[in-house]
Amino acid sequence: MYKVLITDPLSDQGIEKLLQAEDVQVVRKTGLSPDELQLEIETADALMVRSQTRVTAELIEKARRLKVIARAGVGVDNIDVPAATRKGIVVVNAPDGNTISTAEHTFAMLISLSRNIPQAYRSLLAGEWRRKDFVGVELNKKTLSIIGLGRIGAELAKRAKAFRMNVVAYDPYLSDERAEKLGVKKASFEEAVAAGDYISVHTPLTKETRHLINRDTFALMKDGVRILNCARGGIIDEEALYEAIQSGKVAGAALDVFEQEPPGDHPLLTLPQVIATPHLGASTVEAQENVAIDVSEEVLHILRGEPFKNAVNLPSIPAELQQKLQPYQELAEKLGQFVAQITKGAPKNITVTYAGEVTKLDISPLTRTILKGALSHHLSDVNYVNAPHLAQQRGVQMLEQKASNSHGFTQLIKVEVETNQETRSATGTLLNGLGTRIIKIDEYPVDVTPEGHLLFIQHLDQPGAIGRVGTILGNQGVNIATMQVGRQTIGGQAIMVLRIDKPVTQEVIDTLKQMNEIQSVTEIDL
Ligand SMILES: NC(=O)c1ccc[n+]([C@@H]2O[C@H](COP(=O)([O-])OP(=O)(O)OC[C@H]3O[C@@H](n4cnc5c(N)ncnc54)[C@H](O)[C@@H]3O)[C@@H](O)[C@H]2O)c1
Numbered sequence: 001m002y003k004v005l006i007t008d009p010l011s012d013q014g015i016e017k018l019l020q021a022e023d024v025q026v027v028r029k030t031g032l033s034p035d036e037l038q039l040e041i042e043t044a045d046a047l048m049v050r051s052q053t054r055v056t057a058e059l060i061e062k063a064r065r066l067k068v069i070a071r072a073g074v075g076v077d078n079i080d081v082p083a084a085t086r087k088g089i090v091v092v093n094a095p096d097g098n099t100i101s102t103a104e105h106t107f108a109m110l111i112s113l114s115r116n117i118p119q120a121y122r123s124l125l126a127g128e129w130r131r132k133d134f135v136g137v138e139l140n141k142k143t144l145s146i147i148g149l150g151r152i153g154a155e156l157a158k159r160a161k162a163f164r165m166n167v168v169a170y171d172p173y174l175s176d177e178r179a180e181k182l183g184v185k186k187a188s189f190e191e192a193v194a195a196g197d198y199i200s201v202h203t204p205l206t207k208e209t210r211h212l213i214n215r216d217t218f219a220l221m222k223d224g225v226r227i228l229n230c231a232r233g234g235i236i237d238e239e240a241l242y243e244a245i246q247s248g249k250v251a252g253a254a255l256d257v258f259e260q261e262p263p264g265d266h267p268l269l270t271l272p273q274v275i276a277t278p279h280l281g282a283s284t285v286e287a288q289e290n291v292a293i294d295v296s297e298e299v300l301h302i303l304r305g306e307p308f309k310n311a312v313n314l315p316s317i318p319a320e321l322q323q324k325l326q327p328y329q330e331l332a333e334k335l336g337q338f339v340a341q342i343t344k345g346a347p348k349n350i351t352v353t354y355a356g357e358v359t360k361l362d363i364s365p366l367t368r369t370i371l372k373g374a375l376s377h378h379l380s381d382v383n384y385v386n387a388p389h390l391a392q393q394r395g396v397q398m399l400e401q402k403a404s405n406s407h408g409f410t411q412l413i414k415v416e417v418e419t420n421q422e423t424r425s426a427t428g429t430l431l432n433g434l435g436t437r438i439i440k441i442d443e444y445p446v447d448v449t450p451e452g453h454l455l456f457i458q459h460l461d462q463p464g465a466i467g468r469v470g471t472i473l474g475n476q477g478v479n480i481a482t483m484q485v486g487r488q489t490i491g492g493q494a495i496m497v498l499r500i501d502k503p504v505t506q507e508v509i510d511t512l513k514q515m516n517e518i519q520s521v522t523e524i525d526l
């Protein structure tokens with residue numbers, strides 16, 4: 001008998017299959033203290049949660065039989081996924097089940113914001129009749145700029161078009177074909193931000209999207225713009241939003257999510273121009289039933305050793321092959337992440353070339369790992385299982401090939417990413433006893449350990465350039481752990497890869513970019 005522990009409110013209808021399964025005992029306990037939770041987890045085979053339960057490394061450590069952690073929803077930010085992976089526990093989520101509900105909620109916020117519905121309701125309840133104070137604006141013929149045209153962004157676009165809005169979208173993975181099919185105008189980030197009467201963000205929260213909407217972005221916007229965030233707190237800089245509303249630049253904002261949840265006495269909530277809900281995007285009967293059905297099925301499959309699809313952390317490959325591939329997995333993921341981060345634009349083709357010992361193995365799981373690494377730079381919830389599907393959906397072609405020449409190395413893996421703007425590559429290897437290494441970036445030979453914080457600089461090979469970079473970083477208290485320089489001709493194009501002990505600020509990057517010899521500076525996190 002498998003014990004399935006459910007610690008957040010899940011739909012009764014959604015978990016019916018679990019309740020009826022003869023080999024499953026469902027234990028539903030919400031509001032447990034950390035101690036009670038630790039006690040329950042010890043004997044659980046599966047844990048099912050939403051966003052309230054914090055599944056920490058400490059909690060996972062207490063589990064003795066746990067095979068799967070299921071998130072009835074999209075975001076797995078409340079689950080320590082690496083800790084689960086280390087313990088061999090599969091983490092699954094339900095990425096599609098709440099798309100429509102969240103798009104509808106965003107649309108409800110869009111209308112409420114335009115017609116001051118929450119403010120007017122509050123005033124009416126207070127015994128007032130202030131009709132002229134709540135004059136709204138029409139959506140008809142206005143421009144909605146959507147930042148992040150994924151599942152929810154696309155559904156929002158369809159609804160906005162039905163209200164005769166012009167929809168402009170920025171998404172690094174948006175192809176011309178998809179934009180045309182959805183009837184939206186594809187734009188650069190700056191164009192989208194400048195065009196919108198309304199701007200709604202629908203990206204995941206990543207290093208790249210944290211404070212994507214900030215003081216500088218507000219300056220590019222139309223006066224009187226209205227802002228929506230029903231994605232994740234942190235995509236919009238809340239302090240900058242407060243200032244932009246106070247200054248009159250922003251006419252109003254609708255927020256379902258906050259950097260800290262619950263937000264407590266948040267200054268934004270004191271402004272009459274702000275309307276807000278307590279993270280209700282996915283809170284509908286339908287969405288909750290959908291996500292609970294999806295994860296219940298996944299849990300049953302995993303407990304019964306059957307194939308499953310929405311794993312966040314594990315490839316489904318035979319144990320023997322898994323063991324042989326294991327040393328290459330880290331290199332593969334890091335190469336994918338590295339090339340995606342140094343390449344500008346939306347990937348169109350990713351070519352992986354294997355040479356040497358590794359070609360004797362079934363390399364397809366490694367190619368998937370590379371794809372996952374490359375895509376996770378831009379997409380939320382990419383996993384080993386869905387990476388090829390997401391690539392196909394976004395028109396990214398994956399090519400896997402084997403080469404006979406490994407140029408003196410025991411094995412080589414080369415990852416080349418072609419975007420609409422450029423083609424970049426990185427080649428890596430495993431050095432006996434020394435771990436993973438990137439030995440070539442484009443045509444520049446290097447010796448880089450792909451981990452931690454890196455700065456990738458493209459520059460002209462000129463005397464003093466390296467020293468000045470060191471001085472700028474040193475003046476900002478940034479310690480350089482290692483530095484690699486590659487060039488092809490004296491005085492020609494060159495690259496630097498610096499491993500630094502901590503992330504650098506935008507100010508440091510801007511200062512480096514001001515050097516005459518420097519063409520680009522990219523911060524890379526591996
Ligand atoms: N409020 C809620 O209750 C609720 C419910 C469900 C999902 N969400 C959140 O909504 C967001 C979107 O979810 P989804 O299911 O549509 O995800 P998705 O992965 O389908 O879409 C995200 C899109 O963002 C794009 N993107 C990534 N980086 C970008 C960048 N720098 N600029 C512009 N676009 C970028 C991706 O290419 C992708 O198309 C996520 O943050 C998710 O956690 C919130």
Ligand SMILES: O=C(O)[C@H](O)COP(=O)(O)O
Pocket residue numbers: 050051052072073074075076098279281282283
């Ligand atoms: O990531 C999600 O699916 C949403 O943020 C919904 O979270 P919830 O299950 O806590 O409503």
